[in-house]
Amino acid sequence: MVAKRIIPCLDVKGGQVVKGINFEGLREVGDAVEMGVRYSEEGADELVYLDISASKEDRSTFTELVERIALGINIPFTVGGGISSLDDAARLLDRGADKISVNSAAIASPRLISDIADRYGSQFVVCAIDAKCLNGIWRVTTHGGSRLTERELFSWAKEAQERGAGEILFTSMDHDGTKAGYACEQYAMLEEMLSIPVIASGGAGSVADIVDVLTRGRADAALAASIFHYDEISIPALKGALTAAGVPVRAVL
Amino acid sequence: MIAIVDYEAGNIKSVTNALERLDVEFTLTADPDAIRKADKVVLPGVGNAAAAMASLRAKGLEPVIRSLRQPVLGICVGMQLMCRRSEEGGVACMDIFDCEVKRFAPEPGIKVPHMGWNTLGNISGKLFKGLPASPYVYFVHSYYAGLCPDTVATCRHGSTMFSAALKYENFYGTQFHPEKSGTIGETILKNFIAL
Numbered sequence: 001m002v003a004k005r006i007i008p009c010l011d012v013k014g015g016q017v018v019k020g021i022n023f024e025g026l027r028e029v030g031d032a033v034e035m036g037v038r039y040s041e042e043g044a045d046e047l048v049y050l051d052i053s054a055s056k057e058d059r060s061t062f063t064e065l066v067e068r069i070a071l072g073i074n075i076p077f078t079v080g081g082g083i084s085s086l087d088d089a090a091r092l093l094d095r096g097a098d099k100i101s102v103n104s105a106a107i108a109s110p111r112l113i114s115d116i117a118d119r120y121g122s123q124f125v126v127c128a129i130d131a132k133c134l135n136g137i138w139r140v141t142t143h144g145g146s147r148l149t150e151r152e153l154f155s156w157a158k159e160a161q162e163r164g165a166g167e168i169l170f171t172s173m174d175h176d177g178t179k180a181g182y183a184c185e186q187y188a189m190l191e192e193m194l195s196i197p198v199i200a201s202g203g204a205g206s207v208a209d210i211v212d213v214l215t216r217g218r219a220d221a222a223l224a225a226s227i228f229h230y231d232e233i234s235i236p237a238l239k240g241a242l243t244a245a246g247v248p249v250r251a252v253l
Numbered sequence: 254m255i256a257i258v259d260y261e262a263g264n265i266k267s268v269t270n271a272l273e274r275l276d277v278e279f280t281l282t283a284d285p286d287a288i289r290k291a292d293k294v295v296l297p298g299v300g301n302a303a304a305a306m307a308s309l310r311a312k313g314l315e316p317v318i319r320s321l322r323q324p325v326l327g328i329c330v331g332m333q334l335m336c337r338r339s340e341e342g343g344v345a346c347m348d349i350f351d352c353e354v355k356r357f358a359p360e361p362g363i364k365v366p367h368m369g370w371n372t373l374g375n376i377s378g379k380l381f382k383g384l385p386a387s388p389y390v391y392f393v394h395s396y397y398a399g400l401c402p403d404t405v406a407t408c409r410h411g412s413t414m415f416s417a418a419l420k421y422e423n424f425y426g427t428q429f430h431p432e433k434s435g436t437i438g439e440t441i442l443k444n445f446i447a448l
Contacts, residue, residue, distance in 0.1 A: 003370040003389060040435065045370055071270045076391060076433050096266040098433065121300060123366050123393045197364060250370045250389040
């Protein structure tokens, strides 16, 4: 049986991992490669690196960083942030990324998903979706939650799958940064309607939250940032708790 | 010296990176002489089996690989190309391992591609020396090699039990990616290098 995955997420700016709350206000928490190596040694199953820089200079720094990450770690990793063309995806594949995630650019031009999937395979394309609940409707947002789009979470996730996305990474902007638990009901609904894996993101505050989203929420993977960055939860302890709860996870050696 | 066969079959960076991490000398080559002279040969492969097989043939490398007597390791599609044939593009392969490659049939509760960490069963032989009985390794594939006398590790996805690793004489193959399988994968690569 395929194990449920634990995925630390690293937001990167200028080669450093940073962490903000609700995308506002950033704190540096460490070197991107060193942190990735440490997480992989502790038993992370996969890593996600997001380039949150804005300038062109920073973008090329990030591309070089991807090459160092690929050389440094021995588990799969996804890179995202600002990927808006087949060329962007090709450049990151070339540097050793196992998967790329598309977000805003795919909403502007959904063909981007099919273009990348047709060329490099569905396993290479993660569709990241940031959404928040307004009047009972889960509205897709862009630019770190600051811009509302006309799209709705569930129909967009379904379309992304049909266009060839290999995974959906849904972040609930209502839960992100709150440490009050994941949007479990929405993950369970996504799991029900999709045939591709769903990664849960936003709201992890405790071991119990992660157990919850992987059982009641039925997510295939749980992504979190600050609880790992600030050593609030250790990955071996988390995996021990998941095993005790009957969730299949990869043993940490 | 390890030769990594360079035949334009997808991303091979992860394989070269893994060998760099292990600090072993390697060369990326499509030159038949360099491949024949290498101590060990790695045949990587990502993507479509029919396209990969066509590329291998276009470079004249099929007879070269089949004639090798040193240890050869096929990874993922590289392993599939060493089987009899593949359903992906209906292509005849190198016929080293005694099995065929088929697509996972759809069934409730399983996802295709089979992607992520899964456990090996029934492991045997030098490739798995020093490992626990059911280690987790990393898979990404939609097609699988069936069980056969050459199977040296199994894995289950839904109701399908398939060959996670194959061995025939000096030829080895892994459906999973040892280069992405953490310390377990590193042990398997080290075991291959030590053959």
